[in-house]
Amino acid sequence: MFNEISPRYDFLNHFLSFGIDHIWRRKVVREIRRHFGNSLHSLNILDVATGTGDLALAVAGLQPAHIDGIDISTAMMEVARRKVQEKGLAQLISFREGEAERIPFSEDTYDVVMVAFGVRNFEDLKGGLNEMRRVMKPGGYMLILEFSHPDRFPMKPLYACYSKRMIPLLGKLISRHRQAYTYLPQTVAAFPDGEAFLFILRELGLQNLRQIRLSGGIATLYCAEK
Numbered sequence: 001m002f003n004e005i006s007p008r009y010d011f012l013n014h015f016l017s018f019g020i021d022h023i024w025r026r027k028v029v030r031e032i033r034r035h036f037g038n039s040l041h042s043l044n045i046l047d048v049a050t051g052t053g054d055l056a057l058a059v060a061g062l063q064p065a066h067i068d069g070i071d072i073s074t075a076m077m078e079v080a081r082r083k084v085q086e087k088g089l090a091q092l093i094s095f096r097e098g099e100a101e102r103i104p105f106s107e108d109t110y111d112v113v114m115v116a117f118g119v120r121n122f123e124d125l126k127g128g129l130n131e132m133r134r135v136m137k138p139g140g141y142m143l144i145l146e147f148s149h150p151d152r153f154p155m156k157p158l159y160a161c162y163s164k165r166m167i168p169l170l171g172k173l174i175s176r177h178r179q180a181y182t183y184l185p186q187t188v189a190a191f192p193d194g195e196a197f198l199f200i201l202r203e204l205g206l207q208n209l210r211q212i213r214l215s216g217g218i219a220t221l222y223c224a225e226k
């Protein structure tokens with residue numbers, strides 16, 4: 001599905017979110033800066049389900065040692081590679097085909113392992129999160145940005161209407177893919193958020209868990225340490 005929508009993915013992302021997705025990714029960048037302070041230049045970072053590379057590119061601004069991105073969709077990563085080449089960042093950011101459930105890197109490799117709007121798509125959520133934990137160095141930082149469920153007025157009814165009606169309609173018209181943008185609100189509704197998601201991270205042995213609700217709960221940034 002992501003291979004098929006890759007040419008229009010970036011446009012639709014920014015259009016359907018009114019550009020707020022950039023603000024959410026910048027929150028991940030700020031959180032890494034806050035956590036690591038002066039040692040940013042030595043960081044090795046892994047972006048899981050990197051897609052078209054927007055999170056990897058956002059984090060490149062921190063000038064870390066290196067960023068790897070993995071994804072199962074070659075077409076999404078083709079777009080990512082083009083963007084990275086255009087920005088002259090090919091030395092800093094590398095992409096490789098790989099599944100979250102079988103990350104093609106050794107254990108204890110990364111200071112930061114992050115994923116934006118990807119965990120919801122994992123075939124095996126706990127398996128993928130456990131793999132992310134495995135490749136993190138002890139003391140490493142995990143950041144997971146994902147859609148969640150707004151639970152207060154007025155965001156709750158507004159978002160319910162927008163995600164169930166407008167996103168499928170506009171997504172179908174622009175992406176020309178019948179299911180992709182119907183699948184999005186359905187998977188968000190079925191996905192654990194808030195305390196339920198933190199419970200899964202805790203079960204995997206991760207520590208110092210935090211959740212930062214964004215835009216009235218439309219998205220949440222989960223942070224954890226190994």
Ligand SMILES: C[S@@+](CC[C@H](N)C(=O)[O-])C[C@H]1O[C@@H](n2cnc3c(N)ncnc32)[C@H](O)[C@@H]1O
Pocket residue numbers: 002013048049050051052053054055070071072073076098099100101115116117118121122123128
């Ligand atoms: C909604 S996109 C998010 C892309 C990007 N992180 C962003 O913020 O725009 C989800 C991505 O997850 C990838 N994906 C889905 N399941 C995956 C898995 N099991 N392992 C790795 N990538 C996966 C898809 O190919 C797609 O590129």
